[in-house]
Amino acid sequence: MNPHLAQLRPYPFERLRALFASVVPNPQKPPISLSIGEPRHPTPRLLLDALAAGAKGLANYPTTAGAPALREAIAEWLKRRHGLISLDPATQVLPVLGSREALFSFAQAVVVPNPFYQIYEGAALLAGATPYYVNSLVAGDFAPRWADVPDAVWARTQLLYVCSPDNPTGRVMRQDEWRYLFELADRHDFVIAADECYSEIYFDEAAPPLGALAAAHALGRNGYPRLVSFGSLSKRSNAPGLRSGYVSGDAALVKAFLLYRTYHGSAMSPAVAAASIAAWNDEEHVRANRALYAQKFTKLAPAVCAVLPAHAPDAAFYLWARVPGDDADFARRLYAEEAVSVLPGSYIGRETGGRNPGQGYVRIALVAAFDECAEAVERLVSFSRRVG
Numbered sequence: 001m002n003p004h005l006a007q008l009r010p011y012p013f014e015r016l017r018a019l020f021a022s023v024v025p026n027p028q029k030p031p032i033s034l035s036i037g038e039p040r041h042p043t044p045r046l047l048l049d050a051l052a053a054g055a056k057g058l059a060n061y062p063t064t065a066g067a068p069a070l071r072e073a074i075a076e077w078l079k080r081r082h083g084l085i086s087l088d089p090a091t092q093v094l095p096v097l098g099s100r101e102a103l104f105s106f107a108q109a110v111v112v113p114n115p116f117y118q119i120y121e122g123a124a125l126l127a128g129a130t131p132y133y134v135n136s137l138v139a140g141d142f143a144p145r146w147a148d149v150p151d152a153v154w155a156r157t158q159l160l161y162v163c164s165p166d167n168p169t170g171r172v173m174r175q176d177e178w179r180y181l182f183e184l185a186d187r188h189d190f191v192i193a194a195d196e197c198y199s200e201i202y203f204d205e206a207a208p209p210l211g212a213l214a215a216a217h218a219l220g221r222n223g224y225p226r227l228v229s230f231g232s233l234s235k236r237s238n239a240p241g242l243r244s245g246y247v248s249g250d251a252a253l254v255k256a257f258l259l260y261r262t263y264h265g266s267a268m269s270p271a272v273a274a275a276s277i278a279a280w281n282d283e284e285h286v287r288a289n290r291a292l293y294a295q296k297f298t299k300l301a302p303a304v305c306a307v308l309p310a311h312a313p314d315a316a317f318y319l320w321a322r323v324p325g326d327d328a329d330f331a332r333r334l335y336a337e338e339a340v341s342v343l344p345g346s347y348i349g350r351e352t353g354g355r356n357p358g359q360g361y362v363r364i365a366l367v368a369a370f371d372e373c374a375e376a377v378e379r380l381v382s383f384s385r386r387v388g
């Protein structure tokens with residue numbers, strides 16, 4: 001057995017199950033889950049049709065590099081979405097089976113934001129690296145405090161994970177922050193893994209979140225040196241079960257990663273590839289999906305923010321809300337009394353410098369249909385008034 005396995009913490013949803021194990025949720029109220037970031041809008045028909053049509057390819061082993069048509073569709077989409085002039089599908093794009101497995105297998109030695117998507121930590125630990133946590137605090141508008149990282153840590157860093165739009169805070173990185181990180185990456189020779197799994201969930205059609213490749217492009221960083229972006233269809237196209245995403249950026253890194261993946265054995269099924277091509281080539285279902293989230297955030301978020309201090313997120317589908325007292329205690333009582341589940345923030349943060357930046361927060365995922373979210377928010381608001 002890999003000795004590093006002993007360092008892994010239980011996944012936050014395991015901890016949530018343990019927290020709720022002895023709780024009987026109020027039987028008068030149908031349970032509503034706002035704890036898991038799983039999209040619950042329906043998967044578009046065009047994906048399902050393409051998936052069925054693509055099933056004839058199941059008779060052959062797929063290649064790790066992926067079907068040229070899929071690499072082409074991803075590259076074209078990235079160029080359209082981020083205004084990139086050049087992106088070579090043959091050398092700068094790689095299909096992956098959702099961004100999670102790719103984010104995981106990419107790790108070497110690692111700096112991670114805090115709170116954070118838990119895969120970054122597991123990847124670092126199992127690679128034998130020591131994660132260094134960079135807090136995102138309300139005082140700094142939830143920008144990760146990169147400037148607090150000592151030079152000695154940057155000097156040892158091989159990989160930096162950046163999440164924008166961020167899970168859980170919903171914050172989007174700005175151009176000046178990217179510039180700062182690119183300069184650090186050049187100076188200390190490390191790689192930036194930009195997790196952009198939420199890039200297509202935003203609220204203003206006229207203002208899509210700035211992407212890492214676009215930030216590099218704007219700075220004239222031709223070839224995207226030291227940068228790899230991770231994207232996914234899971235949230236964009238409501239297809240978390242499809243397991244489809246991409247890695248794109250620095251051709252030398254994409255090449256090395258492809259070599260690794262050839263041994264790892266993570267080639268995409270042709271049926272999944274066919275559905276993915278259909279999804280990347282269509283923007284209409286993505287706009288319709290965004291409209292559903294925009295409606296929920298416009299109509300429901302203000303009620304939550306009125307009782308639990310929370311910023312309206314720049315993007316993604318979470319509210320990162322301050323709660324009175326202990327966050328796990330709040331989540332357990334909310335579940336018991338109102339049958340609504342949310343994720344305690346301390347479960348997705350780590351204590352550094354004597355504080356866990358997730359402590360005292362809960363993550364509320366507005367993923368369910370509008371009426372269900374509205375009902376959950378009503379219960380959450382009345383509960384918060386009672387305990388606040």
Ligand SMILES: Cc1ncc(COP(=O)(O)O)c(C=O)c1O
Nearest residue numbers: 037098099100117167197232234
């Ligand atoms: C920040 C972040 N990155 C990556 C993922 C993984 O998504 P997928 O593997 O479905 O692409 C998630 C899933 O919730 C996430 O929250």
